[in-house]
Amino acid sequence: MEGAFTGQLPFLLMMFGIIFFFMILPQQRRAKKDKAFKNSMKKGDRVITKFGVHGKIVEVNDQNDSCVVETMAGKLKMERSFISMELSQKLAPPSKK
Numbered sequence: 445m446e447g448a449f450t451g452q453l454p455f456l457l458m459m460f461g462i463i464f465f466f467m468i469l470p471q472q473r474r475a476k477k478d479k480a481f482k483n484s485m486k487k488g489d490r491v492i493t494k495f496g497v498h499g500k501i502v503e504v505n506d507q508n509d510s511c512v513v514e515t516m517a518g519k520l521k522m523e524r525s526f527i528s529m530e531l532s533q534k535l536a537p538p539s540k541k
Contacts, residue, residue: 489501499515513527
């Protein structure tokens, strides 16, 4: 019985490696990038929220991890995690190398 398991061990290790490199590692990179973006937000940044509202950051509160976004309809207080991206990043054309 031991021989059957040792024959499957390389296959199982290979499957774990594939799952790690194609699923877990990209998710960790994305989370690290999102955290860096959330920490770099400052007053005056033009942003888009995750539910599609465009606005400008008027106030950033580090104590409770929130911010105030000014839109055409008024001001909205929301969690930083609801900010999707900086608007200038979306509108900027891709850089030519």
